């Protein structure tokens with residue numbers, strides 16, 4: 565094997581360790597396999613409440629730094645999501661760098677499964693963007709630390725329908741807060757991203773008689789959805805300028821940012837995407853200043869995690885997972901009320917509740 569000289573940079577514009585300590589992560593694992601072309605990062609944020617469970621996202625990131633920041637933000641979100649949902653799980657997440665359409669194969673996914681296995685259960689994976697139940701099946705051939713497996717393998721299948729259901733209930737709780745009643749009939753809702761979660765969410769909204777606008781980078785998905793539902797398709801950028809009641813981000817994160825905030829004309833932001841606020845503090849406050857109520861993403865999109873948790877416990881039951889996810893409505897309404905009463909952002913109110921549980925249970929575990 566040829567020995568390559570290692571190029572050590574003299575100045576470091578970006579410090580991974582600074583970022584990791586800023587967000588409070590426990591462990592980051594870089595995974596590489598030359599044969600399959602696998603490049604992945606597994607981030608374990610916090611394991612006070614239990615093993616770090618979070619899906620794997622496959623995305624063609626522009627740089628390794630972008631992938632690292634994404635996995636750090638996503639895994640931290642999982643810690644708070646599990647905590648606020650009352651689950652005994654920590655927060656973790658994985659990203660695989662590359663084009664899912666070109667790279668995915670049985671060997672590729674199984675190699676990733678071996679990396680998950682090497683962590684001995686400290687990290688448990690599941691589906692996220694561009695990962696399907698079929699991929700979990702391959703991963704499960706190499707490790708038992710995987711959820712979101714197909715039903716024939718004793719799994720709960722795709723968690724997205726439960727995520728969509730919880731998001732829908734969170735949206736209704738926000739509607740109750742803003743309009744005094746939680747009906748979405750006649751409300752104009754813009755769903756950005758009609759993938760696994762977005763398309764199920766559209767189903768709930770249509771059933772309730774909402775007027776639904778959709779956008780997606782994939783024309784195929786838009787065409788498919790338009791065949792099933794009478795939705796109005798809009799251009800990608802146009803979604804931010806619509807005269808609507810509710811904006812539901814269901815694609816990627818950070819769509820609430822300096823560029824979009826001034827354009828939004830809705831009264832509620834409630835969607836399934838993780839990390840919707842580009843800057844939690846600043847953009848959370850800007851939403852309040854614009855009179856927009858924000859249903860915290862990690863709270864209302866927890867249905868999928870609740871679903872895979874039930875699978876992880878070994879007694880998967882879809883009805884039970886659904887009824888557990890129904891608690892999202894009350895928690896969301898409580899959080900929105902606490903935020904108004906205390907003059908803080910709903911994101912801060914939700915994070916505080918989650919952190920209080922982590923701190924309290926951390927102390928319980930100190931005893932024998």
Ligand code: NAD
Pocket residue numbers: 691692693694723724725727756757758759760761762779780781782785800814815816817836837838865866868869
């Ligand atoms: P998905 O890949 O099935 O769907 C994402 C959709 O967004 C795709 O159709 C994609 O084409 C589209 N998209 C990507 N970029 C876009 C853009 N700029 N504008 C418009 N559309 C765009 O993924 P998913 O499982 O539906 O997840 C959607 C979001 O919800 C993600 O942020 C994910 O992390 C989050 N989430 C998912 C689950 C789950 O159970 N699947 C659980 C919690 C959170």
